[in-house]
Amino acid sequence: MHELSSAQKKYLLQQKREKQFIAVMRVLLFLSFLLLWEISARFGWIDSFIFSSPSLIGRTFLQMCIDQSLFTHIGITVKETLLSFLFVVLLGIGTAILLWACPKLSAVLEPYLVVLNSLPKSALAPLLIVWLGANQKTIIVAGMSVAIFGSIISLYTGFKEVGPEKGKLIATLGGTKKDELLKVVLPSSVPLILSTMKVNIGLCLVGVIIGEFIGAREGLGYLIIYGSQTFKLTWVLMSIVILCIIAMVLYGILGFIEKRYIRRM
C-alpha cells in the first residue's frame, strides 16, 4: 500500500472525529434525558406515580426478571410477532406472484388492495376477537393484518418494474412466464423483498400489540393495558422500553441479513 498524503490523512481524521462526535452526542442525549427524568421525579417536579422514573423502572425490571414473569411476556410477544411475520412473508410473496402472473386478476383486485391498505387495521381488532376468539390465532392475524396489504402492493409493484425487456429476453431464449419468474423476477427482487421485510417486521409488532391490547392474558401488550388499568404506570413504561429494544433487535437482524446479501453480490 502506498503512503497517504497529509491532506488525505487530515481528511480521514476529520471524518473519524465527526463520526465519534455524533456517537458521543447520541449517548449523551440519552443519558441526560434519563438523568433529568430521575432528578425531576426525586425532587417532585413531576409525579413519579404517573411518570415513574428510570430507577423505578429498573427495579421493577429486576424484580420481574427474578420471578421470571417478564420472560413469559416477552417470549409470547416475540413468538407472535415472528409467526405473523413468517405468514406475511409467505402470503405476501405468494400473492404478489399471483398478481404478477395474472394481470387481469390484479386489475380486478387493485382498488380493494388500496382500500384495505389504507384502512386503519386497529379498527379490525375488535372484529377479529369476536370472529376468532380471544386466543393467539387472533393476535397473529392482527399482526399480519397491519403488514400484509402494504407488502403485497410494494412487492407486486417491484415485480412489475423488472420490466418487459427482460421478459422478452427470456421469450427469445425459448422460456415461459414461469422461467421469467424464476430466472429474472424473483432473483432481481431479493433486495426489494429484504427491504420490504425490514419494514414489515416492525409493522407486525404493532399489530401484535394491538391484538394483545384487547384479547390476551399474556404478552407485553397485555402488560401495558393491565398496567394502565391498575395504575401501575411503571409496568407500562417498562414494557414500552422493552418494545423499543425488541423492535431495534428485530430490525437489526433483518438489516444484517440485507447487508450480508448485498456484500455477497
Next chain:
Amino acid sequence: MKPLLEVRDLSLSYHTLQGETTALSHISFSLMPGEFLAIVGPSGCGKSTLLNVICGLLPAEQGVILMDGSPIRTQTSRIGYMLQKDHLLEWRSIYKNVILGLEIRGKITPEKKALANEMLKTYGLDKFANARPSQLSGGMRQRAALIRTLVLKPDLLLLDEPFSALDYQTRLNVSDDIGKILKKEHKPAILVTHDISEAISMADRIIILSARPATVRKIIPIDLGLKERTPLISRNAPAFKSYFNLIWKELNQNA
C-alpha cells in the same frame, strides 16, 4: 438453392384505443443459407417489429413466414435473437449468464457446458467466466450476450441494433468482432440497424424499408470485391462510399 427463410406479403398493425397504426405493409423477401442480410430504414419505421414477427414473439396479421418451407411458428427454437441491450443478469456470473438459454430449454449436458466454455475461450472471455457482468466492458458484455445466443446453436440469428448502446469506438470494434464470429460460425443473420455504414460493412444484401407503414423500397446486393471481408476492412473498400450514397439517397427520397 432453396431459401432458408421466406417472408411473403407480411402485414401488421398496432391497435390502440386511439386507433389503428399500420406498421408493416406487404413485406416480402427471402434469405439464403449462409447469407447476412441487413435491414435499414428510418427510425420508428417498424424494423424491430419485423424481427419480432420473424422470431414468433408477435403473430402476423397477414402473410406467411416460412423457414425451410414450414411455418415459422413451429421453428422458433431454431432462431436466435440478440437484443439491443445485453440484458446480462447481474446476480449471475458470466458463465451462468451464457448458459441461461440452455438452462431454460433444459439442455444442460456435459457437451453443451463444454461448448459454452469453449466459446468463452474462443472469444476471449474465459478469464471472466466467474466475473459479474458489471466488471466487464460494454464490448465484452455484448460478446457474452452473443455467446448466450450462439450456444443454443440457432440456424438463424436476428440482431436488433445490437451495437446501438455502445460508444462509437467500441461499436466499431464489437461489430468487427461479431462480424468475424458470425463468419466463422457460418451463421445466416438478419441485422436491423439505422446505421448505413454498419449495414454495408457487414451485410451481403441490404433491404431498405420506407417510413411507416414500412414497405420494401429496394433490395441492394453488396459486392465490395474483397477476398477477405471483415467489417473494418469493408469500410475501406473503394465501393463502400458509392453504396453509402446510393442508400442515403434512397432513404431520403421521400423523407
